Amino acid sequence: MRGEGRWRGLLLDGWPLLLAVLLTLPLLTRTGHPLARDLVFVPHQPWTDATLGLGGSAPRAVPLDAAVSLLTAHLLDGGMVARVSIPLILAVAGWGAHRLVCDLGLVARLASGGLAVWNPYVVERLALGQWALLTAYAALPWLVVAAHRYRESGAIRDLGATTGWLALASLTPTGGVMGGVAAAIAGFGRASSGVRLLLVVLALQLPWLVLSFLGSASLTSDPDGVPAFAADAEGPGGPLTALFGLGGVWDSRSVPGSREGWWTVAGAVVAVLALVAGWRGLRRVWGRPLFTRVVVLGGLGLALAALPVLPGGEALLTSIVERVPGGGLARDSQKFLAPYVVLVVAALAATVDRVAQRAATVGPELVAAVALVAVPLPLLLVPDGTSLVWKTVDPVHYPSGFDAVAEVIDGNDRTVVTLPWRSYRAFSWGHGLVSSDPAVRWFDTDVLVSDELAVGSRTISGESPRAAALGADLVRLPVAAALRAHGVRWALVYRDDPDAGSLDLDGLRVVYEDDDMMLLETPGATAGPPSVSAARRGAALASYGVAGVVALAGILAANWRRRNAPRDRATLL
């Protein structure tokens, strides 16, 4: 029996891992660093004010950038971190999903583990390069189980496990909000334990909360972002059909070809059928309290994702984004679909289990037939899942110019801007996909870039007043005059940009140039970047310290004593 259990465990964990490896194959088989869309890894990300979130931009990557910088500034190569973390995150999603339904049979658990890794939500968000959002998604099943256990037991080790998974989810503000709400819904029970849980949730959100209020970036966002980032249709049936079928991302370039036709409707039908057929089964295996809470959580996620496309929803969300501090987090509301995805994954497992139980009464051969359809079902629903994801995760080789420029500008406490003035670029040495500017993460000095987002025909304003002012002056004045007016000493020009030739660079001194880039110095620009006061820096570091200590204490508490209860009580069909 022990051998049989080991094989079953290997199968259950191996299937999601295999799918995760398949989805990220170019990243694992080719050299270089991923650079496409929002997926940007550089060899060594230095520890700077911007890394901490003290730059002028909205703290969207807090504390993610600090975590990556801790790992890669001196210790590891960024490409190595990407190669380990991205497939592992996807696999963790699958491992958590099959443990969430550990009372079901093998076939059902395999189906849930596979679907958690390979579904439209994961594929589309990974094609967009949003690996940190997927970290929060991957933590959700584990977080729900841990928080539910804490609600039942009130034990510190269960609070510790909840803290550990919530810390992982809280690598970004969006993940922190999603994970915090999940932990509260699944774990809130008795008042005393509820208060402890609430304190943990708040402590882990401190870095981005503190930096939002201390930073110079605007607390509210451009309302034009709401229609631009609203859930979108992916074929017949409109955006609601796409959302029910676990997709609906705003960006049409992140939608696989198979999701642009009737296959989207088929996916939505499968998801809804799974919810209907698996409803009773899930309630039986989870018990009413957990079932109710996961359904509420999934329903909330679906409702928020659908809000901009519901009557009156766009106006409501616009008002929130425009007026509520931090409301900009909700403008790309489809990302909050993650809890609904987890619910559908579990419901599919319950449905498969029901069918497999029925088939088992006929004969083992019919169970094999059920397995043949149910286990590869994720591949059937998004057969071309790799078509866009592979392009995004395919690593590039950075030109040597970055290192040469770094030798000149690093550590001299002056500002560098990247030109032509735009936030997302397509490099000739890349794969043709646009990406966030790697200079932001490469240089050990103040890097000022545009934070305006061009989405289709719309331009969404950023939150940094400093970037907005420089951007306006670059339109109005010659480059040298604009840079001098803002005290910017360095200009890094990407020569492969289609607008590079039209830049008026008179009055600037060339310090370095090669085929890919050119570094210019602004004579007379002696001012440094805006200084960060000791109080701001202290408050930021304190918030990181509190969150770090709470996360570490949670992880230690969770592992202090192994649980006595059996962790895996699945039955083998």
Added chain:
Amino acid sequence: MLLFVKLLAPVLAGGLAGAVTMYGVVSSQTSTPDNNPANQQILTYGD
């Protein structure tokens, strides 16, 4: 009935799964785009 359950059902299920997957992969990878994407450089965050 027994023949169907023991022999035909697994073969049909496997064949169906394989055929649908192959169709999806091939059709999505070989369909002709409306415009030649190489004709215009995309510099927007998304669309």
